[in-house]
Amino acid sequence: MLDPIEFIQNASSITKKSMNRLKLKANPFSEKPIRGNTKFFVGRTTELMEIADILGAAQYGSVANAAIVGTKGIGKSSLLNVIYYAAKRQNHWAVELEASQITPRQFLIQLMHGIIRDNLFTMDGTLSTDYLEHSQKIIDIYRRLDSYSDKTPVHYPREKIERDLDYLLNNVKEDGKLCIILIDEADQFARKGCLRLLQFFHSFLYEDGILAFFAGSPTLMENLTKVSPAMRDRLPKIINMPPLSNEESYDLILRRLKDAQIPKAKDYEPFTENAVDVIVEECDGIPRKIIMTCSEAISIGLKKGLNEIDEDIVKMAMKKLGISVGHQILNHLTPAQSKIVKALASFGGKSTVTELAKVLNNSPGTVGTHLSDIYEMGYIYKERSGNNVYYMLSKELNDVLIDKDNEDLD
Structure with a gap:
């Protein structure tokens, strides 16, 4: 018969050993308020x-x-x-x-x-x-x-x-x-x-x-x-408050790691250089995204008993958290623009203004204006076929919206 207290104690012991394997005394990535301690405050x-x-x-x-x-x-x-x-x-x-x-x-x-x-x-x-x-x-x-x-x-x-x-x-x-x-x-x-x-x-x-x-x-x-x-x-x-620069993003990660690393740990350990590069590139200078990604990547590393965290683990963490370029684009869109790209996804990622206007119950002129704005931002593409102009989702939005729909069906 399972003793729940003993189970928790054993699991905690395993986590401590795994944390040492990652050259950390604790997971330093917390979203707790600074509360006067500015050693983690960057830029x-x-x-x-x-x-x-x-x-x-x-x-x-x-x-x-x-x-x-x-x-x-x-x-x-x-x-x-x-x-x-x-x-x-x-x-x-x-x-x-x-x-x-x-x-x-x-x-x-x-x-x-x-x-x-x-x-x-x-x-x-x-x-x-x-x-x-x-x-x-x-x-x-x-x-x-x-x-x-x-x-x-x-x-x-x-x-x-x-x-x-x-x-x-x-x-x-x-x-x-x-x-x-x-x-x-x-x-x-x-x-x-x-x-x-x-x-x-x-x-x-x-x-x-x-x-x-x-x-x-x-x-x-x-x-x-x-x-x-x-x-x-x-x-x-x-x-x-603009996003952090790349230099500030690297500094944010390094400061927190240095605070929790065991003696003799180097640079960004347990993260590989490529893993840190991916975090900085994909998190777009948003501190909360950087912190959440690093924390989740460490959690995955602990569960897998790893000695280091590479870019594959980071990407796994981002997928779990829903952090990607596509999600960032969705966050930048207005509610009206967001509805339009989601309607595009419902057509498989490619549609005309007329088709979208019918689904959205809106005028073609209004939908066309929004599509032009989204196109100018580089988030969708368009191509002409005969008398029709088709708008298409970018790969980043397609990955988020189409794949998400498929996942929901699984």
Whole structure:
């Protein structure tokens, strides 16, 4: 009869031996937040300079709130985390929040809760001696906040919340300090249900001593201003996060490996040079893709009891994760363009504008315009046969869309 505890112990022992075989003490590829440890943070010199300029100017009253924008996995959350700890080192108040569809009152509650918990209390959960003269008021506020939920108690109306926040910002916070608000996944605010919240931001983001960074997709500002045009003025600075350069991608991998390698391991071990080249080439400078690919490749290596990880193992990891040039192209397409290339796949990868328009229930003119744009980007091809012009998927899209359909049928 199988003893589950003994089974786990034996399996763990095997994994440890396999990890040593790969010349690693542990798998160093984790997506955990940086949390102040910047030894794995690479590149972003231009973006850091922009942030330094914004912080520097804000300390002298020239506040310019900013949007940090980029594709999924590009490192926006990590950059917000860097700002958080940089602000704390400079003795500013800093609060990290994640956007959700909430009312202005609920947002204020989350904000105040974060201000007190992260800035006025010490690590052991007691009030900092810097704020003892305000201790009774702060503790009273925190007690009301500590049990908040989606439904704020009636005895704590928004007017009272705003007065308490004003007290924290103008009486408790020292002159010269900023209250820096970092909001991740800010695209969640770009909905009609958040209009009241965005309207609240119109005045709140003009308060003295408040500096905000909103992080989101490349279309964040376009999405927010569709709901509330005034947001353009409230977030005048836009920090774009491009993919890492090849050199930075290599550095990202090497830094993490060096941190976890056993003594006498060399360079990129356990990865071969060709394996690292494939990762850098295929992951398109997206940190999350690089980290996920390396982590999955190590997992496969452990299961197979390998001594090294070559390009075949890396490609196996990418296939399992769905990381390929074709997937990257799909991520770059708009929803309308994505529908069109998927419709092309349903025709076996080759079709006319008329056929596609019929399937998509759209006008040939609209479909033709989208096809022309996708063609200009080099993601599809076209050829003339008699009176007809046929559009065809590129090999990269064909591999993803057609092969995926076949896999689903298996």
